[in-house]
Amino acid sequence: MIAIYYALRFFYPEVRVNRIRKHLLATLFLSLCSPLLSAAVAEVEEARALLGSGQLDNALSTIESHLSGSPDDAEGRFLRGLILVKLNKTADALKTFAELTRDYPQLPEPYNNLAVIYAQQGDYEKARDALEAALATHPSYATAHENLGDIYAALAGAAYNRALSLDQANQGIRTKLNLVSQLDTQDRNAVPRTALAISEPSLPPPVAPTPPTTKPETDAVTSAVQAWAKAWSTRSLDAYFAAYDGDFKPENGLARGDWESQRRERIKKPQNISVSVSNLAITRVDGDRVQAQFRQKYTSDLLSNEITKVLELRNSGGTWKIVREFAR
Amino acid sequence: MHIRAICACLLLLVAAPVTAALTPEQQWLAATEQFEQGQLREAERTLERLLQQEPHFRLARWLQGDLLAARSGKKIKPPVGNGVEIKAQDLADEADLRLRQHRSPPAAGHVPDLLLQPAASAKFVALVDLSAARLHVLENKGGQWQRVRSYFAGIGRKGFGKQSQGDLRTPVGIYRITGFTPDDELPELYGAGSLPLDYPNAWDRSKKRTGSGIWLHGVPRETYVRAPRSSEGCVTLANEEFLSLKPFLTPGRTPVILSEKVNWVAPAALEASRKEFLAQLEAWRQAWSSKNTARYLDYYAPGFVSEDGMNRAQFAAFKQRVNAGKQFIKVSVAEIEAYRYPGEPGLVMTSFKQDYRSDNLAKVSRKQQFWRRGGDGRWSIVSEETL
Numbered sequence: 001m002i003a004i005y006y007a008l009r010f011f012y013p014e015v016r017v018n019r020i021r022k023h024l025l026a027t028l029f030l031s032l033c034s035p036l037l038s039a040a041v042a043e044v045e046e047a048r049a050l051l052g053s054g055q056l057d058n059a060l061s062t063i064e065s066h067l068s069g070s071p072d073d074a075e076g077r078f079l080r081g082l083i084l085v086k087l088n089k090t091a092d093a094l095k096t097f098a099e100l101t102r103d104y105p106q107l108p109e110p111y112n113n114l115a116v117i118y119a120q121q122g123d124y125e126k127a128r129d130a131l132e133a134a135l136a137t138h139p140s141y142a143t144a145h146e147n148l149g150d151i152y153a154a155l156a157g158a159a160y161n162r163a164l165s166l167d168q169a170n171q172g173i174r175t176k177l178n179l180v181s182q183l184d185t186q187d188r189n190a191v192p193r194t195a196l197a198i199s200e201p202s203l204p205p206p207v208a209p210t211p212p213t214t215k216p217e218t219d220a221v222t223s224a225v226q227a228w229a230k231a232w233s234t235r236s237l238d239a240y241f242a243a244y245d246g247d248f249k250p251e252n253g254l255a256r257g258d259w260e261s262q263r264r265e266r267i268k269k270p271q272n273i274s275v276s277v278s279n280l281a282i283t284r285v286d287g288d289r290v291q292a293q294f295r296q297k298y299t300s301d302l303l304s305n306e307i308t309k310v311l312e313l314r315n316s317g318g319t320w321k322i323v324r325e326f327a328r
Numbered sequence: 329m330h331i332r333a334i335c336a337c338l339l340l341l342v343a344a345p346v347t348a349a350l351t352p353e354q355q356w357l358a359a360t361e362q363f364e365q366g367q368l369r370e371a372e373r374t375l376e377r378l379l380q381q382e383p384h385f386r387l388a389r390w391l392q393g394d395l396l397a398a399r400s401g402k403k404i405k406p407p408v409g410n411g412v413e414i415k416a417q418d419l420a421d422e423a424d425l426r427l428r429q430h431r432s433p434p435a436a437g438h439v440p441d442l443l444l445q446p447a448a449s450a451k452f453v454a455l456v457d458l459s460a461a462r463l464h465v466l467e468n469k470g471g472q473w474q475r476v477r478s479y480f481a482g483i484g485r486k487g488f489g490k491q492s493q494g495d496l497r498t499p500v501g502i503y504r505i506t507g508f509t510p511d512d513e514l515p516e517l518y519g520a521g522s523l524p525l526d527y528p529n530a531w532d533r534s535k536k537r538t539g540s541g542i543w544l545h546g547v548p549r550e551t552y553v554r555a556p557r558s559s560e561g562c563v564t565l566a567n568e569e570f571l572s573l574k575p576f577l578t579p580g581r582t583p584v585i586l587s588e589k590v591n592w593v594a595p596a597a598l599e600a601s602r603k604e605f606l607a608q609l610e611a612w613r614q615a616w617s618s619k620n621t622a623r624y625l626d627y628y629a630p631g632f633v634s635e636d637g638m639n640r641a642q643f644a645a646f647k648q649r650v651n652a653g654k655q656f657i658k659v660s661v662a663e664i665e666a667y668r669y670p671g672e673p674g675l676v677m678t679s680f681k682q683d684y685r686s687d688n689l690a691k692v693s694r695k696q697q698f699w700r701r702g703g704d705g706r707w708s709i710v711s712e713e714t715l
Binding site for chain 2: 148149150151152153155156157159160161162163164165265266269301302
C-alpha cells in the first residue's frame with residue numbers, strides 16, 4: 001500500500017494592518033453619513049470578532065441577523081461562509097461561496113474559498129477550476145497561485161497512482177489550502193450593481209496634497225524598478241532580494257522568511273525568466289514614499305502572464321527600496 | 329455498456345472533428361509534444377479528452393501526472409516501493425517504444441525485406457516487429473506493400489525467441505491463424521477475443537521447439553494495453569485495435585510474421601532479392617526436370633533430412649535410383665510464395681504448387697521448402713515437405 005502525503009499548509013492570513021485601517025476609515029466615514037449603515041457595519045465587525053474568539057454560534061446568529069436586513073452585502077455573506085466553514089457546515093459554506101462567485105464573478109476570494117472546500121472534499125478538478133477562475137480575473141493573486149500549486153501537486157499524485165493502478169488514487173491526499181478570511185473589496189472595486197457595499201463611498205480626500213515627484217526622484221525610482229526587473233530576469237537572487245526594504249511585508253500574509261524561500265524556489269525553478277516593465281507611472285504616497293505602477297510582462301519556460309504591478313518604494317539614505325508589492 | 333456507448337457518442341459530438349479522428353496513441357503523442365513545447369494548458373486539455381475516452385490508458389495517466397507536477401511548480405515524486413518501480417519502468421518502456429516508432433518510422437515507400445513473394449491471393453500480411461513492440465498490417469496495393477495499420481503490441485515477459493514450453497517468450501517465425509475465439513468464450517484476461525496461431529510450425533518442430541497456445545489477443549478491460557513485455561508468449565493488443573484487425577486477417581490464409589526486428593528496404597532492393605531467390609528455385613526445377621540428378625542433388629544441403637527421415641546420403645541414393653528408372657521427368661511450379669525467415673539469417677521459406685509428371689507417375693501437390701543462402705552465396709535446400 002502506497003500512501004502519499006504532501007506537505008500540508010493551513011493558515012489564516014493575518015488581516016493586514018493597512019486593510020484594517022482602511023476598513024475603519026470607511027466605517028468611520030459611513031458612521032458620519034448614516035447611523036443606520038454604521039449599525040449594520042458594526043454588526044459585521046461584531047460577527048468577525050466573535051468568529052475570531054471562537055464563539056461560532058453567536059457569530060453565525062449575528063451575521064444572519066445582519067444579512068436579514070442587508071441580504072446583498074458581499075462582505076457579510078463572505079463572513080457567513082467563513083463561519084460556516086469553522087462550524088463544519090461544509091455544504092452550506094460551499095453554497096455560500098458558490099453564490100458569491102455567481103453574484104460577484106470579479107472577486108477572486110470566494111472562488112479561492114470554494115476551491116478550498118472542494119479540495120477538502122477531494123474534488124481536485126473542481127478546486128482547480130475554481131482557482132483558475134480566480135486567477136482569470138486576478139492573475140497575480142498569490143494565495144490562489146499557492147493553492148493551485150497544491151491542487152496540481154495532489155492531482156499529479158493521484159494521476160501517478162492511477163497510472164500505476166494503485167487503489168488509493170483519490171484517497172490519502174487531502175490538501176489543506178489557504179482559506180482567505182477577508183474580501184479585498186477596497187482594492188478591487190468589487191461593487192455589485194444592485195447591492196450597497198461598504199466600500200462604495202470613496203475615502204475622505206487627503207487633508208494636504210502631497211508634493212509631486214521631482215525629475216531626479218523619478219529617474220532614481222525608474223532605475224530602481226529596472227534594476228529589480230533585471231535581477232529577477234537574470235535570476236540573481238542576491239540582487240533581487242536587495243531591492244526589498246527591511247520593512248517589506250509580503251501582501252499574502254506570508255512571514256518574510258517564508259516569502260523569501262518561496263520566491264527563491266519560484267525564481268530558481270524555471271530555466272529562464274524574462275520580466276519587462278512598461279507604461280511606468282510614479283506617484284508620491286508621502287514624504288519619502290512613492291508608488292510605481294507599470295505593466296509587468298513575465299515570461300518563463302513554465303508560465304507567462306502580463307499584469308499591472310504596483311511597487312511602493314521608500315527612500316532610505318538615497319536608495320529606493322521596495323516596501324510593498326501588489327497587483328492591480 | 330449502453331451508457332458507455334452513449335458517452336462515447338456524445339464525446340464524438342463535442343470533440344473537434346480533428347480530435348475525433350485521432351487514435352488514442354496519436355492523442356498521447358500530441359499531448360507529449362505539447363508538453364515538450366511548454367504548452368501545458370493545451371497538453372492538459374488533450375489528455376483530459378483522451379482520458380475521458382480511454383480512462384485506463386495508464387501511459388496517458390502518467391503523462392498527466394508529469395504535467396500536473398510541472399503545473400504545480402513543486403517537486404512531485406511518483407510513488408515508490410512495493411514493486412511500483414517495475415510498473416513505472418514498464419510505462420517508461422512503453423513511452424519509449426511508442427515515441428521511437430513515431431519519431432523514426434519506416435522510410436516512406438519502403439517495404440519489409442521479409443516479403444520476397446507473398447501469395448498472390450494474400451491481400452494482407454500481419455507483421456509483428458517484436459523488438460519495437462509493434463504490429464503492422466500491410467496491404468498489397470497494386471503490387472506494392474503498404475502499411476495500413478500500426479499498433480502497439482505487447483509480447484512475452486522474457487522477450488522473444490521461444491524454444492520451450494513455459495519460457496515466457498514469443499516465437500519468432502511465420503505462422504497462420506487457426507481461428508477466432510470471441511470475447512464471451514474467453515476469460516476476461518484475453519479481452520475482446522483471440523486469434524490463435526499455428527505455433528509450433530514445421531520449422532519450429534525441426535528445431536524441437538515446444539509449447540503451444542500462442543495467440544494474438546486483447547487485454548482485460550481494467551487496462552488499455554498491457555506492458556510491452558508482460559504475456560506468457562502471446563501478442564497482446566488494445567481491445568479496439570485487436571478487433572479492428574479482424575477484417576484483415578483470414579484464418580488459414582493471412583501470414584502472421586513474428587520477427588525480432590524488421591528491415592525496411594526500397595522496393596527495388598527487395599525485387600533484386602526476390603529475383604535472386606526465384607532464379608535458384610527455377611535452376612533446381614530445371615535440374616530435376618532435365619534428369620540431371622547430380623546437379624539436382626547439389627541443391628540439397630549436407631545436413632538435409634527428408635520428410636520421411638532419410639539423411640542426405642540416403643536421400644541421394646534414393647533419388648539416383650528413382651530418377652535413373654525414368655524415361656522423362658517434367659516438373660512445373662506455380663503459385664510460389666517466398667519469405668525470408670525471421671531469426672534465421674539467409675533462410676528462405678517457400679511453398680508452391682508442384683506438378684510432377686514422369687512416364688510412370690503424375691502428382692500435383694503443394695510443397696514447402698526451406699532454402700539457405702550460404703556465406704559463399706550458394707543456395708541449398710535444408711528441408712522440404714509436402715503440405
